[in-house]
Amino acid sequence: MASLNVGNLGEYLREQRRNAQLSLRQLADAAGVSNPYLSQIERGLRKPSAEVLQQVAKALRISAETLYVRAGILDADRDxxxxxxxxxxxxxxxxxxxxxxxxxxxxxxxxxxxxxxxxxxxxxxxxxxxxxxxxxxxxxxxxxxxxxxxxxxxxxxx
Incomplete structure (x- = not known):
């Protein structure tokens, strides 16, 4: 499967997950998404919806806007x-x-x-x-x- 140019998002999510000391499975469970799907997001193979990003942000206790910017949903220059x-x-x-x-x-x-x-x-x-x-x-x-x-x-x- 080809990369969708969301590697920056995936790398950032992996870093945040590790900082929170959560396994991939723990984060997937907390965010209400499947473990394989979250793995694909982290590897840059899937571009998640804003709703999925919001669930992941909530589980990681980080800003959803940051994830939106990294996923290209929000304009990177705005604020x-x-x-x-x-x-x-x-x-x-x-x-x-x-x-x-x-x-x-x-x-x-x-x-x-x-x-x-x-x-x-x-x-x-x-x-x-x-x-x-x-x-x-x-x-x-x-x-x-x-x-x-x-x-x-x-x-x-x-």
């Missing part, structure tokens, strides 16, 4: 720096999930302060796996702030 910055933050194994989300919130607030609009949907809608959204549109994953009225603190692992 490339923002997409790459988000992807680097989300992929950093030295940060826990709470730290990643707080860092993304700070990044978004600086972008807004400097007059850059948010060009992407909130993280919960793009498959990055957040739990919700603040009133100002910033994504939240399992964190609570002092000003949120809540029945109690949310406990998170890590």
């Amino acid at each position: 490339r720096d923002e997409v790459e910055t988000r992807a680097v933050i989300l992929a950093d194994p030295s940060l826990n999930e709470r730290q990643k989300q707080v860092l993304l919130q700070i990044y978004e607030s600086f972008r807004k302060e400097n007059g850059f609009g948010v060009g992407e949907p909130p993280a919960g809608e793009d498959g990055s796996g957040t739990d919700g959204e603040e009133p100002d549109g910033t994504a939240v994953r399992g964190t609570r702030t002092a000003d949120q009225d809540d029945a109690g603190p949310r406990r998170t692992a890590g």
Whole structure:
């Protein structure tokens, strides 16, 4: 089978899967796709749909937009720096999930302060796996702030 020029996507997915310490089978199960199909995507033999990419992104807890750009679904020049910055933050194994989300919130607030609009949907809608959204549109994953009225603190692992 000839390569469909999605090798860059496949290599990136393999790298992200290994960073997440998941086997091919584990990722396939988490994303709801077959093991052979995911293997073909990683080897650049198949070009997955946006829906499959979103499922894989959610399973890897990375930005779906990054996968869309690498698959050629989104224009690579559109907000490339923002997409790459988000992807680097989300992929950093030295940060826990709470730290990643707080860092993304700070990044978004600086972008807004400097007059850059948010060009992407909130993280919960793009498959990055957040739990919700603040009133100002910033994504939240399992964190609570002092000003949120809540029945109690949310406990998170890590």
